[in-house]
Amino acid sequence: MKYTEEHEWLRAEDDVMVVGITEHAATQLGDLVFVELPDVGTTVSKDDEIVVIESVKAASDILAPIDGEIVEVNEVLVENPAMVNDDAQGEAWFFKIKPSDPSQMDDMMDETAYNKYIG
Amino acid sequence: MPDLKRTPLHALHAELGAKMTEFAGYDMPVQYPMGVLREHQHCRGQAGLFDVSHMGQVLIVPRTGAIKDAALAMETLVPVDILGLSEGRQRYALFTNDAGGIEDDLMVANRGDHLFVVVNAACKDADIARMTDKLSDTCEVVPVTDRALIALQGPAAEAALLPIVHDAPNMNFMDVITVPSDFGPLWISRSGYTGEDGFEISVKANRAEDLARALLADVNVAPIGLGARDSLRLEAGLCLYGSDLDTTTTPVEAGLTWAIQKARRLGGAREGGFPGHDTILRQMSEGASRKRVGLLPDGRAPMRAGTEIFADETSQTAIGTVTSGAYGPWIEAPMSMAYVASEHAQKGTVLYGEVRGKRLPATVAALPFRPAQFKR
Numbered sequence: 001m002k003y004t005e006e007h008e009w010l011r012a013e014d015d016v017m018v019v020g021i022t023e024h025a026a027t028q029l030g031d032l033v034f035v036e037l038p039d040v041g042t043t044v045s046k047d048d049e050i051v052v053i054e055s056v057k058a059a060s061d062i063l064a065p066i067d068g069e070i071v072e073v074n075e076v077l078v079e080n081p082a083m084v085n086d087d088a089q090g091e092a093w094f095f096k097i098k099p100s101d102p103s104q105m106d107d108m109m110d111e112t113a114y115n116k117y118i119g
Numbered sequence: 120m121p122d123l124k125r126t127p128l129h130a131l132h133a134e135l136g137a138k139m140t141e142f143a144g145y146d147m148p149v150q151y152p153m154g155v156l157r158e159h160q161h162c163r164g165q166a167g168l169f170d171v172s173h174m175g176q177v178l179i180v181p182r183t184g185a186i187k188d189a190a191l192a193m194e195t196l197v198p199v200d201i202l203g204l205s206e207g208r209q210r211y212a213l214f215t216n217d218a219g220g221i222e223d224d225l226m227v228a229n230r231g232d233h234l235f236v237v238v239n240a241a242c243k244d245a246d247i248a249r250m251t252d253k254l255s256d257t258c259e260v261v262p263v264t265d266r267a268l269i270a271l272q273g274p275a276a277e278a279a280l281l282p283i284v285h286d287a288p289n290m291n292f293m294d295v296i297t298v299p300s301d302f303g304p305l306w307i308s309r310s311g312y313t314g315e316d317g318f319e320i321s322v323k324a325n326r327a328e329d330l331a332r333a334l335l336a337d338v339n340v341a342p343i344g345l346g347a348r349d350s351l352r353l354e355a356g357l358c359l360y361g362s363d364l365d366t367t368t369t370p371v372e373a374g375l376t377w378a379i380q381k382a383r384r385l386g387g388a389r390e391g392g393f394p395g396h397d398t399i400l401r402q403m404s405e406g407a408s409r410k411r412v413g414l415l416p417d418g419r420a421p422m423r424a425g426t427e428i429f430a431d432e433t434s435q436t437a438i439g440t441v442t443s444g445a446y447g448p449w450i451e452a453p454m455s456m457a458y459v460a461s462e463h464a465q466k467g468t469v470l471y472g473e474v475r476g477k478r479l480p481a482t483v484a485a486l487p488f489r490p491a492q493f494k495r
Contacts, residue, residue, distance in 0.1 A: 031155050033419075
């Protein structure tokens with residue numbers, strides 16, 4: 001598992017990366033009540049705002065962690081946003097992305113580094 | 120944050136694991152480990168305990184000893200029938216200004232030989248100054264600084280209070296009593312800010328934590344933070360001063376004319392006589408150009424405060440603005456309150472809120488979104 005400073009996690013699954021937000025991020029956001037996912041097939045660039053999430057407190061965005069193509073999205077979250085608070089690093093992934101430049105992941109944190117990052 | 124004020128329950132909030140936030144100059148619990156959604160549902164299903172000690176409690180004591188004199192004095196500040204308020208009863212009221220706008224909303228109770236007033240935390244200094252300035256000829260205005268205020272709300276509230284206050288079941292909505300208890304004298308009203316049955320309990324500051332612990336010992340009672348307090352009051356269609364009401368909104372625009380009893384209306388026994396009465400009474404006969412409405416967005420995206428409202432998908436000029444918006448956990452849908460031009464305020468009208476650059480449909484809906492559960 002790789003982690004970003006934007007509190008996303010990436011898990012390799014064959015030739016795509018599964019992306020979600022960390023438990024830490026979910027806790028900080030509070031209960032989620034709205035999720036808007038990108039269209040499958042969209043080509044995205046690193047740091048594009050591709051997912052909108054709203055918690056009981058406020059709206060925020062999830063950024064594309066790398067360049068690539070969105071190949072699958074987790075529609076279940078649209079109907080059940082609270083799942084992110086219950087299982088952020090398991091079933092509540094947001095999208096799967098096919099990387100166009102896998103080297104962009106070289107500098108990402110591992111779990112130890114991320115835990116240190118959130119202190 | 121520097122110099123935030125603390126309520127008498129501050130240490131208890133910390134012990135209960137609350138996440139704290141600044142509110143009206145106080146360090147207040149926004150949520151507990153249960154989280155906003157579950158706290159909301161717990162209050163609707165069982166009972167919730169809220170620390171509302173930041174609100175202002177004020178006694179209005181007539182110098183003559185006759186409650187009528189305090190009532191008549193208070194009527195110069197609010198468009199409400201205070202003289203007709205019986206002993207042991209409470210009423211919702213509004214401080215208005217000369218333009219007919221609202222300076223604060225409040226509760227006024229008749230406690231026999233004086234009035235007891237509860238005002239919003241953010242407005243309390245101004246409210247106390249206003250009352251001291253305008254009422255001092257006839258009344259002593261006494262801010263109550265040594266008491267906490269605890270709200271106990273929800274269908275299980277009465278049962279939770281019963282072991283402490285045996286008279287609780289005898290109270291109806293908006294009744295007030297003063298009773299001795301194991302926690303000293305309690306000033307209790309059967310009212311609240313959630314749309315649920317429940318009580319607001321004023322208790323000596325040094326007994327507040329013990330009382331809160333006794334109430335929380337009931338398995339049905341959970342502590343509820345400001346986050347769920349806000350979604351509860353919004354589902355119940357209740358206004359938040361500073362968001363849905365302010366110095367530029369009139370009681371007519373806000374749909375609060377039910378709070379202006381017959382005695383203060385045109386042709387009433389004590390017609391007018393409150394700040395802004397010309398504007399307010401005129402709007403009551405002729406209507407206002409904008410109205411507060413409920414809005415139910417079609418999709419799942421909440422339309423939050425500040426969202427501009429349009430009559431259709433293409434027009435350039437907004438016809439209204441959302442003043443409160445959130446996800447409603449009990450109605451399981453987003454919900455908003457907005458002010459819109461009166462010609463668009465008809466129930467069932469489809470309007471459009473602009474969210475992240477997109478016009479999303481929302482239907483004008485009756486308030487409250489969830490029917491009140493008061494004990495009448």
